[in-house]
Amino acid sequence: MKHVYVDTSVLLRAVLDEPNQLPEWDAFESPVTSVLAEVEALRVIDRAMRRATHPRRKPLSEDQANTTRVTLHEALGMFTRIELEPEMLAQAGRLAGPLGTLDALHLATALAWRDRSGFAAIMATHDPELAAAATLHGFTIIGLG
Numbered sequence: 001m002k003h004v005y006v007d008t009s010v011l012l013r014a015v016l017d018e019p020n021q022l023p024e025w026d027a028f029e030s031p032v033t034s035v036l037a038e039v040e041a042l043r044v045i046d047r048a049m050r051r052a053t054h055p056r057r058k059p060l061s062e063d064q065a066n067t068t069r070v071t072l073h074e075a076l077g078m079f080t081r082i083e084l085e086p087e088m089l090a091q092a093g094r095l096a097g098p099l100g101t102l103d104a105l106h107l108a109t110a111l112a113w114r115d116r117s118g119f120a121a122i123m124a125t126h127d128p129e130l131a132a133a134a135t136l137h138g139f140t141i142i143g144l145g
Contacts, residue, residue: 001027003119005110006079008033008040008102009126010143015041015071016048022124022143031124032080034109040102041072082109095133103130111137 001024011033013021045068048060060068084105092101092108099107107130114121123139125131131141 001122002029003117004028004031004122004124004142005106005113005139006031006033006037007106007123007125007127007130008037008044009130010124011037011072011075012041012044013126015068015075016045020126022126024124024142028078030080031078032082032110032113033076034106035081035083036102036105036109037079037081038072038076042069045069045072082113084109085112088112097133097136098129099133100129103127103133106130107133107137110134110139114139 004024006028010022010025012018014025045060045065048068049062049065050059052058088105088108091111092104095104095107106125110121110123121139123131123134123141124143125134125141126143128144131144135141
């Protein structure tokens, strides 16, 4: 699958080996994400060492976290990562709706990528609020359900 923007929720389910991973994950060809995804994922891994998170019933051990970090960096190697630019930051601040800061930054990045590339874009996300906002901006969504 080409021309797909992937948010951190999809990346994390894959590297944490959580249930309900995106079936299309192995079919990605040159997927795109924001540089934000690495920082966001590393913070989740760090927090997962201190507390149980759904669907994990206990915190990650140090060894599990280290393995997950390696897996994360290997997975990120298949992505084109888009740097955040001032125009994207400004657009993220102007987006309407109930998006949190990181989701707004993902959507603004995906919009800039789509506009520059000219592709009819697909967004992969497990986040219903981000999916709803991206749909309003013309993205086809995979990953919900």
